[in-house]
Amino acid sequence: MADRYLRATGTAPGRFLARRLGLPLPVPLRRHSAGTSELPGPVLRLAAGETPPARGEAPYGGVVVDATGIDGPGALSGLHTALHPLARSLAPCGRVVVLGGRPQDGGFAQAAAQQALEGFVRSLGKEIGRGCTVNLVRLAPGAEPDAALDFLLSPRSAYVSGQVVEVGPAAPATPATPAAEPRTALVTGAARGIGAAVAETLARDGAAVVLLDVPQAGDALAQVAARLGGKALTLDITAPDAGERIAAALPGGLDVLVHNAGITRDRKLANMAADRWDAVIDVNLGSVLRTTAALLKAGAVADHARIVGTASIAGIAGNVGQTNYAASKAGIIGWVRALAADPELRERGITANAVAPGFIETAMTAAVPLVIREAGRRMNSLGQGGRPADVAETVSWLAAAASGGINGQVVRVCGQSLLGA
Numbered sequence: 001m002a003d004r005y006l007r008a009t010g011t012a013p014g015r016f017l018a019r020r021l022g023l024p025l026p027v028p029l030r031r032h033s034a035g036t037s038e039l040p041g042p043v044l045r046l047a048a049g050e051t052p053p054a055r056g057e058a059p060y061g062g063v064v065v066d067a068t069g070i071d072g073p074g075a076l077s078g079l080h081t082a083l084h085p086l087a088r089s090l091a092p093c094g095r096v097v098v099l100g101g102r103p104q105d106g107g108f109a110q111a112a113a114q115q116a117l118e119g120f121v122r123s124l125g126k127e128i129g130r131g132c133t134v135n136l137v138r139l140a141p142g143a144e145p146d147a148a149l150d151f152l153l154s155p156r157s158a159y160v161s162g163q164v165v166e167v168g169p170a171a172p173a174t175p176a177t178p179a180a181e182p183r184t185a186l187v188t189g190a191a192r193g194i195g196a197a198v199a200e201t202l203a204r205d206g207a208a209v210v211l212l213d214v215p216q217a218g219d220a221l222a223q224v225a226a227r228l229g230g231k232a233l234t235l236d237i238t239a240p241d242a243g244e245r246i247a248a249a250l251p252g253g254l255d256v257l258v259h260n261a262g263i264t265r266d267r268k269l270a271n272m273a274a275d276r277w278d279a280v281i282d283v284n285l286g287s288v289l290r291t292t293a294a295l296l297k298a299g300a301v302a303d304h305a306r307i308v309g310t311a312s313i314a315g316i317a318g319n320v321g322q323t324n325y326a327a328s329k330a331g332i333i334g335w336v337r338a339l340a341a342d343p344e345l346r347e348r349g350i351t352a353n354a355v356a357p358g359f360i361e362t363a364m365t366a367a368v369p370l371v372i373r374e375a376g377r378r379m380n381s382l383g384q385g386g387r388p389a390d391v392a393e394t395v396s397w398l399a400a401a402a403s404g405g406i407n408g409q410v411v412r413v414c415g416q417s418l419l420g421a
């Protein structure tokens with residue numbers, strides 16, 4: 001669905017009018033999927049408290065501020081020192097990443113100051129504008145920020161802003177060298193929309209992809225699979241034996257498991273028949289737990305595997321007419337956190353994370369009535385909807401072999417939506 005407003009405000013008269021009326025001024029985002037792999041300028045790295053060197057005409061494309069040493073309220077002024085001079089001068093679609101520690105790793109003053117970083121980052125994300133993103137990476141003792149920075153300082157994270165991602169030390173069993181064989185990735189609900197984009201991005205990033213969808217979507221699924229050189233598996237994920245059937249179809253096992261299939265059956269609770277409740281809970285949550293348990297039991301999930309669930313900002317903020325959907329998506333968040341804390345999975349280097357998309361331009365959101373659709377598109381810091389590729393880039397990052405230190409996280413891909421903020 002074309003975003004005509006974004007196109008109109010890309011013209012001089014459109015921008016003039018929008019500015020006069022005080023309307024949002026979205027900037028076309030610089031995305032990896034559009035063939036851009038670089039930020040629009042160099043990345044400056046400095047510690048909180050340092051003054052950034054002047055750049056003259058060519059602006060910075062990104063800035064990383066190391067705030068791990070901030071251990072009390074007085075030291076917070078270091079954020080102002082480092083970022084005040086850059087807040088207006090960062091290149092359009094630039095990146096700000098603040099590196100912090102975990103609030104639980106110091107005393108009372110450290111806890112307060114490190115939690116303060118969250119409020120700072122979320123506020124700067126809302127005010128910086130011009131397509132720039134602002135995120136916080138919290139480092140546990142012994143953790144390396146590289147995998148998080150590679151993503152957050154690239155066009156792949158164009159629609160990820162206002163997020164807090166905690167990075168722990170990589171699992172003890174992480175192999176020193178990447179596997180020679182391509183990793184096998186299963187994506188459910190891959191015939192169209194976000195799932196098709198996830199499969200495409202994982203294939204681009206080197207995985208052998210297996211695409212699953214319901215038999216009714218078989219033709220579309222076969223086309224996507226053929227385009228990506230992947231394998232199509234037509235199967236209703238709610239079938240009681242779905243996990244066993246996937247395991248049988250993939251004798252070599254799985255390195256990446258992306259639960260993307262999902263449905264909505266919206267009604268206010270007072271008007272919702274029990275079958276609408278049951279269908280949503282079963283597709284979005286029940287089947288995810290069942291199939292994963294069956295795959296683990298069958299030994300089909302490789303060591304160092306990456307499990308990625310699909311939540312939603314509705315599962316964080318709630319939404320009118322979506323008690324069933326929001327419950328299912330919040331359930332995904334609880335589930336990945338529990339998997340991430342499981343000693344056996346940790347020992348095997350398996351991680352579990354979730355993406356929580358906001359307003360993404362797909363068939364699902366094209367069906368939303370115009371006024372609500374426009375509100376969904378604009379009510380975020382970037383003033384526009386995301387694309388399936390934005391979610392897919394985030395999934396591929398969480399699914400990467402290098403992301404072993406990222407576990408139990410929920411990353412919203414929502415342009416810092418006001419919902420779920």
Ligand SMILES: NC(=O)c1ccc[n+]([C@@H]2O[C@H](COP(=O)([O-])OP(=O)(O)OC[C@H]3O[C@@H](n4cnc5c(N)ncnc54)[C@H](O)[C@@H]3O)[C@@H](O)[C@H]2O)c1
Nearest residue numbers: 189193194213214236237260261262312357359360362364
């Ligand atoms: N589009 C958005 O704005 C948005 C926002 C938040 C979360 N999400 C979530 O992202 C995921 C993908 O969303 P989308 O917009 O691409 O949806 P979509 O409706 O375009 O695609 C969903 C796919 O899942 C498949 N599917 C449904 N039930 C299935 C089943 N029982 N077994 C196997 N496959 C099944 C469908 O056939 C379809 O191909 C969903 O989990 C959705 O809840 C989407």
